[in-house]
Amino acid sequence: MTALLTAEAVTRRYGSLTAVDRVTLRITEGERHALIGPNGAGKTTLLDLIGGATRVDAGRIGFAGRDVTRLGPARRARIGIGRIHQRPAVWPSLTALENVEVAAWRRVGGLRGVATPGRFRGRLREPALALLDRVGLTEVATSAAGHLSHGQRRQLEIAMALAGEPRLLLLDEPAAGLSSVEVQRLVTLLSNLSREVSVLLVEHRLDLVYTLADTVTVLHDGRHVATGGPAEIRDSPEVRRAYAEAVR
Ligand SMILES: Nc1ncnc2c1ncn2[C@@H]1O[C@H](COP(=O)(O)OP(=O)(O)OP(=O)(O)O)[C@@H](O)[C@H]1O
Structure with missing residues (x-):
């Protein structure tokens, strides 16, 4: 191998x-x-x-x-090389969905993450929603990450890591x-x-x-x-x- x-x-x-x-x-x-x-x-x-x-x-x-x-x-x-940490690293003021979108945006070349031009947003949204579904966070997709439980933040960080392919x-x-x-x-x-x-x-x-x-x-x-x-x-x-x- x-x-x-x-x-x-x-x-x-x-x-x-x-x-x-x-x-x-x-x-x-x-x-x-x-x-x-x-x-x-x-x-x-x-x-x-x-x-x-x-x-x-x-x-x-x-x-x-x-x-x-x-x-x-x-x-x-x-x-x-994707990473998840002992303490989940998410952007607390962004929604769960936005966190995954930013992670995917970085993957396609976004600089420093935060500003996601609208024209890319549409393309990022569907895969981001699918990843949230995979980790069981569909219901909190529009909640601020800072308001999620520890377990949910952990799942969110996994979705973000996977968005980086x-x-x-x-x-x-x-x-x-x-x-x-x-x-x-x-x-x-x-x-x-x-x-x-x-x-x-x-x-x-x-x-x-x-x-x-x-x-x-x-x-x-x-x-x-x-x-x-x-x-x-x-x-x-x-x-x-x-x-x-x-x-x-
Ligand atoms: N930044 C640091 N400064 C000083 N010592 C450190 C630092 N990071 C780790 N260590 C020390 O290095 C050793 C290994 O730590 P590490 O966190 O890698 O172990 P671990 O196997 O992950 O432990 P745990 O299961 O408790 O998380 C420990 O003695 C720790 O105190």
Whole structure:
């Protein structure tokens, strides 16, 4: 299988702490890859390094055949790396629909997002409404994003990320703070996502990880512990040890 993303021996330090320590990760086209590990393992930092929000101190990141190590997050988003954050990042004063339209407008080349010329609006509206429907937000399409619940903002951010037509979607704890109905909708959405999109998922809920992921990578104290299929990881003594150490 062709690798879409390769992170080679990437390292990020914060003072004397090495948050991510020479981690190598490979994600193939269409793969659902989960990143797990105890608190502070370096999962979010690794997503930040891949998305470009944080620069590596050492190592290299390749995406779709090019070296993206030095590219900023906006450039990486434009070439197909979409991201959702632990705290949903939406424009609170715009409606849910406008948020998705702006995300789609950026995809087609809009500058800095906010002013969407009317002539493009018509073309953006139908796909934006379809995305809101997919994430279950049709009823609040015209509500200001700032008035939505945490769970709804999370779904909105996923719709916005999809509007960017990513080839790789980075999801940082997408189920956090969702109701059980919303979690079920999220699982359905991710399960039905086209295999044209690869997914790198950070998630504490191991039931979701084992349901959704083809491959699981375990980090502990910034270091790579294991990579394998869900069954292999679940039964791995090394992985149990990493978690046991973390809770001791
Ligand atoms: N901006 C920062 N400045 C200083 N230290 C940081 C910074 N970001 C992360 N760290 C530290 O790096 C380590 C890894 O953090 P990170 O958030 O990547 O872990 P995580 O596996 O995502 O944890 P969690 O599951 O709790 O979200 C932690 O010790 C954290 O305190």
